[in-house]
Amino acid sequence: MNQQNNIDLIEQYLNNELSESERQEVENQIAADQDLASEFERRQMAHQMLDFMVTENLRDQLKALEAEDTRVISMPARRRRLSMMAIAASVIILIGAFFFIMPGGGSLSNQQLALDLYETPTFTMRGGETENITTQITQGIQALNEKDYTAAIRDLEEVPADNEYYTMARYYLGHAHFLNKNYEAAENDFNEVAGANDIRFNDDAEWFKLLSCKAQNKTCEGLLETILQKPNHTYHQEALELQEKLK
The missing domain is CATH 1.25.40.10 (Tetratricopeptide repeat domain)
Incomplete structure (x- = not known):
């Protein structure tokens, strides 16, 4: 199995896109292959970091909105919609940064291509x-x-x-x-x-x-x-x- 296939399989596992039998097969491969295990740990940590970043970002922005609760109540619908769009945009930027940083997403280096x-x-x-x-x-x-x-x-x-x-x-x-x-x-x-x-x-x-x-x-x-x-x-x-x- 080449590196890109390994990456795809790990991402499917972490995103809960595999059946129970397929997940078990991946776990068996990880237990038998040190390189695959290292890649899995690295990507699992990256997913956890991404979840944390998204959660913290949303929490901060929602707190800011709560602080202006009285203003939000009377805020015109258009401004409320723009505020929610800003939050969504922040999440998209964070996710985009994750896929740019991680190998297997975005432009591949010469080594990754090889x-x-x-x-x-x-x-x-x-x-x-x-x-x-x-x-x-x-x-x-x-x-x-x-x-x-x-x-x-x-x-x-x-x-x-x-x-x-x-x-x-x-x-x-x-x-x-x-x-x-x-x-x-x-x-x-x-x-x-x-x-x-x-x-x-x-x-x-x-x-x-x-x-x-x-x-x-x-x-x-x-x-x-x-x-x-x-x-x-x-x-x-x-x-x-x-x-x-x-x-």
Whole structure:
């Protein structure tokens, strides 16, 4: 599940938009995923802060109206309506500020765009020669599937440069670094894979190199343009969508 899906699911939970079974499923996911749990706690706190801000704002303005109770009684209908509209406008401003501040609402940063667009691939062998592939690679792929990214990095980094499956190892190493939030290392790994001109990995490496660059909150215009200039690129459509989101 990508970051934006996590955000949407958490917001639905906090807004009581899920069925009981769906809420239970979310709670199980939160218990099993530390990153998801941290995001949930952060957004739950933000919701509580927003509720408090709205409540306090309304209380202050209603107190001000009560202080002028005698005037309100004789106040023309138009002025009473304007007073209530002012209160409503204050609430809207507070809510708008909340969605501007919180990731997942308003403009997304380069990093948030990258995390939203990154989709974890299926970590399997490529090439049809699984019996000949170096043990460190098979162990690294297994660790990736188990989400043990530290172990995956350790195993995949041990594959020597003269190994015939070195490019494969670096490709999976890039994903291990990305998922471990070491985006600079991931960019370097995918850059090396892209430079190897291996048709099995080239398009993927260019795309994930771009996302790794974006995840560092860099503009990466040259990397995006490289893909946009290749209409037959596997990720050409995704690059167009990214370009549109950056406008």
